[in-house]
Amino acid sequence: MGVDLDTVTEIRSARELDGWRPGDAWLAGGTFLFSEPQPHLTRLLDLSDMGWAPLEVTDRGLEIAATCTVAELARFVPPAGWTAVRPATGPSLVEQCCHSFVASFKIWTMATVGGNICNALPAGPMISLTAALEGTATLVAPDGARRFVPVADVVTGVGTTVLSDGELLRSVTLPTSALRSTTAFRQASLYPVGRSGALLIGRLDPLEGSLTLTVTASTVRPVQLRFGRVPDAGTLAAAVAEAIPAQAYVDDVHGLPAWRRHMTRRLAEEIRRELEEGTR
Amino acid sequence: MAVVVNGHEFAERPRPGQCLRTYLRERGWFGVKKGCDAGDCGACTVHVDGEPVHSCVYPAHRAQGREVTTIEGLAAGGELHPVQQRFLDAQGFQCGFCTAGFIMTTAALDEEQLDDLPRAFKGNLCRCTGYRAIEDAVRGVRRVDEPAPGQAVGCSVAAPAGPQIVTGTARYTFDVEVPGLRHIKLLRSPHAHARIAGIDTGPAMAVPGVVAVLTRHDAPTGLFSSARHEHPEEDPADTRVVDDVVRHIGQRVAVVVAETEAAAAEGCRRVRVDYEVLPAVTDPERAMSPGAPVIHPGKGPETRIARPQDNVVGEMHEEIGDVEQAFAQADVVYEGTFGSQRVQPAHLETHGAVAWFEEDGRLTVRSSTQTPFLTRRVLCDLFDLPEDRLRVVAGRVGGGFGGKQEMLVEDVVVLAALHTGGPVKLEYTRDEQFTASTTRHPFSVRMTVGGRRDGTLTGMALRVVADAGAHGNHSPSVLFHSCSEPLALYRCPNRRVDGFAVYTTTVPSGAFRGYGLSQVTFAVESALDELARRLGIEPAAFRERNIIAPGDPVVDPGGPKQDLEMGSYGLDQCLSVVRDAAADDTAGAPAPDGWLVGHGMALSMIATGPPGGHFADARLTLLEDGRYDLAVGSVEFGNGLATVHSQIAAATLGTTVDHIGVRQADTDVVGHDTGVFASAGIVVGGKAVLRAAEALRAALLAGAAACTGTDPGRCHLEPDAVNCGGQRLPLTKLWAAMRDTGHEPAADGHSDGTPRSVAFNAQWFRVAVDPDTGEIRILRSVHAADAGVVMNPLQLRGQVEGGVAQALGAALYEQVRIEENGQVSTPDFRRYHLPAFADVPRTEVHFSRTADAMGPLGAKSMSESPFIPVAPALANALRDATGVRFTRLPFTRDRVWLTYGDAVGEAAEGQP
Secondary structure: OOOOOOOOOEEEEHHHOOOOOOOEEEEOOOOOHHHOOOOOOOEEEEOOOOOOOOEEEOOOEEEEEOOOEHHHHHHOOOOOOOOOOOOOOOOOHHHHHHOOOOOOHHHHOOOEHHHHHHHOOOOOHHHHHHHHOOOEEEEEOOOOOEEEEEHHHHEEEOOEEOOOOOOEEEEEEEEHHHHOOEEEEEEEEOOOOOOEEEEEEEEEOOOOOOEEEEEEOOEOOOEEEEEOOOOOHHHHHHHHHHHOOHHHEOOEOOEOHHHHHHHHHHHHHHHHHHHHHHHO | OOEEEOOEEEOOOOOOOOEHHHHHHHOOOOOOOOOOOOOOOOOOEEEEOOEEEEHHHOEHHHHOOOEEEOHHHOOEOOEOOHHHHHHHHHOOOOOOOOHHHHHHHHOOOOHHHHOOHHHHOOOOOOOOOOOHHHHHHHHOOOOOOOOOOOOOOOOOOOOOOHHHHHHOOOOEOOOOOOOOOEEEEEEEOOOOOEEEEEEEOHHHHOOOOEEEEEOOOOOOOOOEOOEOOOOHHHOOOOEOOOOOEEOOOOOEEEEEEEOOHHHHHHHHHHOEEEEEEOOOOOOHHHHOOOOOOOOOOOOOHHHOOOEHHHOEEEEEEEEEOOHHHHHHOOOEEEEEEEEEOOOOOOOOOOOEEEEEEOOOOOEEEEEOOOOHHHHHHHHHHHHOOOHHHEEEEOOEOOOOOOOOOEOOOHHHHHHHHHHHOOOEEEEOOHHHHHHHOOEOOOEEEEEEEEEOOOOOEEEEEEEEEEEEEOOOOOHHHHHHHHOOHHHHOEOOOEEEEEEEEEEOOOOOEOOOOOOOHHHHHHHHHHHHHHHHHHHOOOHHHHHHHHEOOOOOOOEEOOEEOOOEOOOOOOHHHHHHHHHHHHHOOOOOOOOOOOOEEEEEEEEEEEEOOOOOOOOEEEEEEEOOOOOEEEEEOOOOOOOOHHHHHHHHHHHHOOOOHHHEEEEEOEOOOOOOEOOOOOOOHHHHHHHHHHHHHHHHHHHHHHHHHHHHOOOHHHEEEOOOEEEEOOEEEEHHHHHHHHHHOOOOOEEEEEEOOOOEOEEEEEEEEEEEEOOOOOOEEEEEEEEEEEOEOOOOHHHHHHHHHHHHHHHHHHHHOOOOOEOOOOOEOOOOOOOOOOOOHHHOOOOEEEEOOOOOOOOHHHEOOOOOHHHOOHHHHHHHHHHHHHOOOOOEOOOOHHHHHHHHHHHHHHHHHOOO
C-alpha cells in the first residue's frame, strides 16, 4: 500500500544470499511490492546490485536481464535487421508494449522486465512482448539449478507462475529469428491510455511465412496460436474460438469477459489483415 | 551512505521495507504528499539523481548515496522554478494537493513528452481541476488578473495560498510536527455482519511499542450520526464510536495506539476477536423485503430511523395533483429504471486527524474536515467535554467533495488522546478510503413521465431506492434533497415520489457532490429526453415548454418550498447556450469513419444552501500595519473560498487582496460556522464577510471623519489610507487614533443562510460511438452555468471544469464494486479508474448574465452543481447517436458494446 512494508526487518543484497527462507521475497524494482500490503514478508533480497548487464546482444539473440528496467528497454537501440523491434516505419513493438503499461514513465525508471513477468498479471505488457517474441526464461533455483521455460508457459494464471518458492527469474532470451520477423500490435482498454483489456501481437516469420498470434490481457494466461501461413478470416476465427474457451477470458474490473472475447476476435482479425497485406 | 535531500545530508538509515515517501516526510519534507499509496497518483513525485520517481513505491534504502530533490528544493536561490511560476500564472490547481507532483513531473518532461501530455501525465491524478488549468500551466498560459484597489470582485484574482502551494510549503492536515506523536491503526471487520462475542487485546498489548488497545468497552455508549448538519436531528443516530455489532466489511472493531505505525499495525494483527457471524444483505430491495436480516434492530424512535425492522432508514411518500389521471390523459407515457452507481469522492488527501493537548490541557484536533464547528459540537456531546476545552481546526484540506461533511476519524483520535493523555494521529490509507469511509449513494429510480403532443408535461412519478449502506448518516437528507430540485425544475401539476433509503451491510454511503441530485437528475433528464423523442418533439424544445419560469414558486412533490425563492433566473440563457451549440455543426472534433454521432443535453437546478438555516460568522480587523485580518470559519479545500472572501473584503474596503490576511477553519477564530457544504460557501460565508467588511468600512470612515473633522460622506477608503475630502489619513494612524479613543477597529458579520435562491446548469455533448468496441468519443462539450454575478471568472471556470470532469469519471469509468459478500473489490486507483489527463476533454464554459437578489454582491453557488447534468446529457447524446437508451451508469466501453448489441439484436429479432 505504498506505505512501509513494516514487517520487513532486513534488506539483504541478493549477492550475499545465505539460503532462501520463509518470509523472503526478491526485490526487483519494488514498484509492485511496495504498492500493496505484504504482511507475510520479513526479508527482501535486493537484486539491484547484481551487476547483470540489462541488455546483451549475442549471436543467439537478445538477452534481457530480469533486472533490466522498462526505461532501459525503452531506450534500447536494436541492431539493424531486427525488424520486430526496429521497424522501418512506425513505433516498434518495444515502444508499443512499454506504452501499454498503465504506469507512467516515472515507474519505468524503477520497474523491471523480470518483475512484470513474475507478477503474472494478464495485462503485464512485458509478458506480451517477450512471449510474442518467443522468449525463453532462464530460471534459477535456490540450489543453483537452471531451467529454461518459454515465457508463454511461465505464466500459468492470474498472478501465478511456474516459479517454485525461492526460484529466481534470471533473464529472458529472445531468439534472433523472432527479432527479425514482422509484427503487428493491437491493444484494447476501457480507457484512453488505460490498462489493457486485450493485447494481441501477431508475428510473421519472413522466411517461413508462418504467423504466430499471441493473445494476452484478455486471457488469464498467454495463449499462442501458430499458423503455417497467414490464414483466412474464418480459419483464424475458428482457431481463436477453439484455443480460448469462454472461461479462459478474464473477468475483472478491466473488462467484461464477453467484451474481451469480442475484442480479441476483432483485434486478431485486424492483425491478420495487416500482416496479410505485408505478404503481398 | 547518507541520503541527500535538497542539499541536506541525512545520515539516518531508512528502515528495512521503508518507502522513500515516509522517509522524506519523517524528516519534515511535507511537500511530498501521500495520495494513493500505490504509485498511481503521482502526488509523491520527487527526483532521485534527476530522475522523477513515485517516492511511495521507491525503496528508501536505494536513495542512500543519491540526491533527492523535492518540491521544496526545486526553486534555486530564492527564484521560483519556471514551472512553479507557470502554475501560479495559470492557477493550475484548486486544492493543491496534487500540485507538487505535477510540478515535479512537468519539470522533468522533455520536448517529446510535452507534445504528448496524455501519456506524460499517466502517473499524475488531479481530482479538482479537470486538467485544463494544468495544461495551461504546462503551456505557460497566463490567466490571473491584478485588479486595481477596490476592483477585486469580478476579476481573476489568484488564490492567496498559491505561492505556498507551488513551493510545497502549504500546510495540509498531516503537515505538522508534533513531539511525542503516537499512531493509531484500526482493526477492521472481515465480516459484513457480525456480533463481537469476545475480544482479547492481550496479545496486541504485548507488542513492543503498543500503548493502548481500545474496544467498545472503552468507547462512549452514545449513539450519533457521522453526518454533520447544523441540526443534528436531521440525521439518524445509529453509530457508536466502537460498536459491538459490525455491519460492513471494514467497520472498526478496535483502536490500537502505538509509538510507531508499524507497531500499531502489528497490534491490529494480534488482537483476537471472536465473531458471531450474522446474515448479510447487500441489495437494498432485498434488505427491505420480508425476512431480510435486520441491520439495526431494537433502535427506538430517538434514533430517528424511519422503520428499523424493515431496514428503512428514511422514506418519503408525497404527491401533488393526480399522477394517475395525468398519465391517463397523456399521449405518451414512458417508464424506465435508472441506476446510478457507488462513486468515491476520491479527494487526494485521505481522511485523518491529529490531536494534541495544549499546555493548559485543552485538546486540539486538527482534521481534514469541511465542518470544524459541527465536528466540535458532536465531539463535545460524545465525550462530555465543554466546548471551550476542545478546539477543532483544519489546515489546508486536500479536497472534500462532500466526503468530509462527515465525522469519520475525529471521534477515534479524541478517544485515543483522552485515553493515552498524549498526542495521537490517525491517517487513512487509500484502501481505507474505499473500504471504510463513505461513497455516493447508489440509486435506483423508476421514473414514469407522461406528455401530450402539444408539448405539455402532464405527470412525473418516481420510485426511488437509495442504498444507505451500513449506517444512515446522510441518507434521509440525501433522499429528500434528491427528489426536490430535479422535479421542481419543471412546471408540472402532477408529481409523485415514493422514496426509500435502505440499510445494507455494505460500506456506508454519505454526502457527495450534488447530494442526491445527480442520481435523480440522471433519471429525470433521461426520461424527459426519451418522452420528448417519443412525442416527436425536439428535446430542448420540450424542456423549454415545461421549465420553471422567472418568478414561479419553487414547487416539489412536497409542495412549495417556503424559504426558496428565485433570486435570479438564468435558466433561459443556459438553454440558449446549449441550443446554439447544437445548431453549430462546424465546431468540435470530427467523428471517425463508421462511428455513430449524436448530441444531447440536460438541465439541472440547485438551491443555494440547505433548508433550515446555515450560519456563518466573520470578523474583519484593521491591523496596526494598515493591513486587514479576516477571520472566517469556512474551510479551504480547493473551493476557492479564501480567494473569494478576500476579494469581497478587498472590494468593500477599497484595497487589493494582498492587504487581506485570511484566518479560517478554526473554532477559535469566530463564534460559529456551519461548514462548507450544501453550496453555501459563497452565499452564506461570503455574505457574512461582506457584512463584516461593510460594517468595518462604516466604522473606519466614521473614525476617519471624526479624526479629520470631515463629513463622513466625503470620506472613502484607499489601499493605505482614508481619503477625507482630499486629505489622506494613513490607516496606520487611523488604527492608533481609534485605539486611543477606545474604538476597536474591527467589525463582525453574520449570515443565517435564508432565504435561499436557486442556481442553474446545462450540459451539452456531441459524441461519436463505435458500436463495435463501445468506445465513446466526446467531440464537443459545452456547459452553461447560472452563478449570478461571477466573483472570480477563472476560479469559477475551474470549478465548472472540475465538476464536469468528476462527473465524466462517474459517467464513464468509476464504480466502487461490492462483491456478494460485501467486500469492496476496487480499493485502489488501479481498479477504480479516476479520470486522468487523457480521459477528460476540454469543456467550453459559459456564464449567464444574472445578478441574484439574495447572494452577496449578486453571486450564487457554483461548485457542487456542474456535476449534476453531465451523466444524463451524455446518456441523451448516446441515445441520439445509437437509438438505444442507456439507463445504467457507468457507460464503460464493455457495457456500451454489450447493451448496444443486445438492443440491436432484440430489434432484429422483432423484425418479421
